[in-house]
Amino acid sequence: MAPTERTTGRRYPERVTHDREAAYAILDEALVAHVGFTTDDGPVVIPTLHARDGDRLLLHGSAHGRAMASMGSGIEVCVTVTLLDGLILGRASSHHSGSYRCVMLYGRATVIEDVRERTELLNRIVEGIVPGRLTGPNAARPAGPDEAVHTAVLSLPIEEFSVKVRAGFARDEPKDDGVEAWAGHVPFRLVAGSPVPDAITGTRFPGPDLATLRGVHPGA
Template identity: 70%
Template sequence: MAPTARTTAQRYPERVSHDREAAYAILDEALAVHVGFGTDDGPMVIPTLHTREGDRILLHGSVHGRFVSSAAAGIPICVTATLIDGLILGRAASHHSAAYRSVMVFGRATGIEDVEERADALARIVECVVPGRMSGPHAARRPSIEEARYTAVLTLPIEEFSVKTRSGFARDEPKDDAVEAWAGFIPFGSTTGAPVPDAITGTRFPAPDAALLDRTRRQR
């Protein structure tokens, strides 16, 4: 889809792209997204876990929640995912920044009405967050039809979107070259800690493989 007024950069256009594969990579690596929408009480932004399936995003929430009921009614929404890769420090405070990768997707979501299909979608969201969780001899129980009745799943097509990234070093000005302050890049990383079992689990079952939880290695 060609850039629109909402996906065209007003500042730093060199940081913006409309590359679909880049957008998919960010959505796949992000554990959660933020969903923005308008209400009679003003704008709201709700965080939620998600998954991407092909050219669409799956979002979930309570059927009685404001986000789900509003989005299911067809109002425009904006889904945003942001990954912080580090801090960019300059010699002047005004030149400090962050290294990041982000994507914004605009559109209208559609609810999955069939409860069996919705239960399957909920299981796929869990599988996306914790690969292998819904398969094998020690898999979690799949959502029941009754559970699917009060948990909605919305689908949002990835059509109108933009990707924005920032990397490198600060844009220091020559007048600050003599400032005696450290400048450079401080990278951030994400690691998965050791799983901690609950009282019932104890040591009876194997814990999830930490390597599978590393979202930076996801390939779909």
């Protein structure tokens, strides 16, 4: 993917790539996307769960809400997806940073009007986050067309994007080599706790397989 004016890295360009597979890997691991758009009342940014379907990003929300109506009207939107991998601590305060992988995506979303397709995509979003949730034994009931009419699904083409990755250690300066402070990297990861069943479920069914959850590691 060739960079555009707004996806060209200017600060630390060596951290920026436009590799499609790198972008897909981040989008497929992350659970939350932040979507920015402009309204008559000013700019708005909302968090939402998302899913990737080939070369498009699927976003969903209330069919009766302002966000879906605004974004579905064809205005420009900006989506950012970030994985915070840790903290980078330097010997000087000014060299502290975060370790992260981030995708920034620009484009115009289109509304999935066909209710059958929308129903299928809503179920695909659930399956993409909790694999096996709608299949196999003890599966949850999939969404039906009567429910899909209340939830909008937007399709955003993954065309104009950039990927930025920050890793490693702090960019400490030689003048701080003698500072007697710990410096290094504190890694983070998203960990799932033990599933807590509701009153009806009780102990009748096993909980979800934490190892299959998107972007989540089983707890200790």
